[in-house]
Amino acid sequence: MTMTVLLALHIVAATVWVGGMFFAYVVLRPAVGGIEPAPERPRLWRRVFDRFFLFVSISVLTLLATGYAMLFVVLGGFANAGIHIHIMNGVGLLMMLMYGHLRFAVWPKFRNAVDAGDFEQAGTRLVLIRKIVHVNLGLGMITMIVAATGRYWP
DSSP states (O other), rough: OOHHHHOOOOOOHHHHHHHHHIIIIIIIIIHGSSSOOOTTTHHHHHHHHHHHHHHHHHHHHHHHHHHHHIIIIOOOSSSSSEEEEEEEEHHHHHHHHHHHIIIIIHHHHHHHHHHHHHHHHHHHHHHHHHHHHHHHHHHHHHHHHHHHGGGGGO
């Protein structure tokens, strides 16, 4: 696979993930404020996250595969990579760990609470989901800036 194809896949995966978080946090979240807090709002978020997390999971796997392929196969490893690559790697891994916690620890509890009709518990989990997405969105924006500008650093 050429560097161009790897980079294209990497960029699309990052855009899906970070763009999806931006949409969910900045556009969808304020828009659902007018929907009944329970039961409709948690049920809507359950449907949204159920679909979104599938695409994020695919994006995370794509980012790992393409990122390390570019790093080790094309660049020859960390020793040949600029500081911006090291920053992207570190922040990206942190984002993935946070997503893993969200997806495998917080999300099942939210989903189960909604399915059981425990909207108080669902609301508590939704607050935590919102905080994780907020932090990950900020980290994602920083990573995209580093990715786009890093090769021009002195």
